[in-house]
Amino acid sequence: MNALRYLILVLSAMSSFAAFAEIIHVTGKIVEKENGEPLIAVTVGNTYSNRPDSLLTVTDLDGNFEVDVQEGQLLKFNYISFADTIVPAKKNMYIELSYRPLYENPVWNVDGLPVDIDCPDIWYQDICGGIGLVDIFLDYNRALNKDDIVDISLEKKTVAVQNILYSGVCAITTKPVTIGVIVDGELKKIVTENAGKLLGKQSLMNFAKSITELDKNIIDVLAIDALNPKYAFCNPVADKFLIICTENQYPNISQTEYRPFQYDNGDDYISDGRFRIVDKEGKIGYATEGGAVIITPRYAFGYPFSNGKAKVTDEGHLAEVEGSNGEYHYWESNNWCWIDKMGNIIR
Secondary structure, eight states: OOHHHHHHHOOOOOOHHHHHHHHEEEEEEETTTTTOOOOOOOOEOOSSSSOEEEEEOOOOOSSEEEEEEEEOOOOEEEEEEBEEEEEOOSEEEEEEEEEETTSSSSEEEEEEEEEOOOOGGGGGGGOOOHHHHOHHHHHHTTTOGGGEEEEEEEEOOEEEETEEESOOOEEEEEEEEEEEEETEEEEEEEEEEEEEGOHHHHHHHHHHHHHOOOOTEEEEEEEEETTTTOOOSSSSSEEEEEEEEETSEEEEEEESSOOEOOOSBBBBBBBBTTEEOOTTOEEEEEEEEBBBBEEEEEESSEOOOOOTTEEEESEEEEEOOOTTTTTTTEEESOOOEEETTTOOOOO
C-alpha cells in the first residue's frame, strides 16, 4: 500500500473519531523559544483541511490566551518572522515559537526535482482531527488536488541543497494534466504537463516564461485548480489554469495615489509576494513585491497574504489588545472572507 492510500485510510478513521471530541476550555501561554519571553498579539486560530482557517483570539501582554474548542482540534499559532506552529488542542498549553530559519522544513522533491514550496513546519503535525501529510501539503498548494498526486512520502534525514542543511525530504510524484495558460485575462493556449510544474515560486515563474516566451514583462504568476469548488469555473476547458500577469495590465504604485500600509513603524512587510497598500480613505489593497497594484484598495481591513490567501473584511473597527494600554491593537469584525492573490473570493 503506498503512502497516499495509507494516509487516506487513516484520515477516514480519524475523522470519525473527531466527530465525538468534546469541547474543552483551553488556556495557554506562548513564548519565544530562545529566551522564554512572552509573545504579544500572536494569532491563535483553528486550522482545517477542508475550509479556511478561522481566527479565534490573540495573546495578551503576558502571552496568554483562552479559547473553547474541540479536544484534539488543530490550533495554528502565527507570529510575524516566526515559524507557524500547529498543535492539537488540550486544556493547558505552553507553546514555544522559534524564528523561521531556512532549514526547518524538508526539501520538497517534486517529480524528481527540488522545488521551493512554503509549508508550515510539518514535523510538528498531528493527524488528530482528520489532517495528515497529504492534506497539509494540499492546503498550502491550492493548484493541486488529491487526484493529481501519484505518491507522497516523508523521510527524516539531513540533506544539503546549495550549501543549506535541511531536516528531511518530502518526495511527491504527480500525474500529467491539461493546463490553460491565461495571459492578462486571455486564454492563450492549453498544454499538457505534470501537475508538479505548478508548484514553487521560482519554478512556476520559469515554467511561465518557457511556454510563453515572455520574460521581463511578467510581474506575477499564479496557478489554480479549475475543479476546486472554491473557484467558480463552469465547464473548464482544462484541469488547471496558469494565470500570468504582465506589466501591460497593472500600474505601479508609484503611478497612483496609493501608499504602502504602515506597520511596525514602517512600510508593510512583503508576505507571500504581496504587501498591503492604502488609499486616502485608509482602504486596504495589495501590490506585488515589484510594486504592481494587483488588488486596488477596497477593504476596511486585510491581513497579510499567507499560502496564497488573505483574510479581509468590508467592515469593523480597531480594537485594543486587553491590558496593552493602547499600545497593541487588532481589527474586530463579524464579517470576514478569504481572497486569493488576484482578489477573488475563496469559498
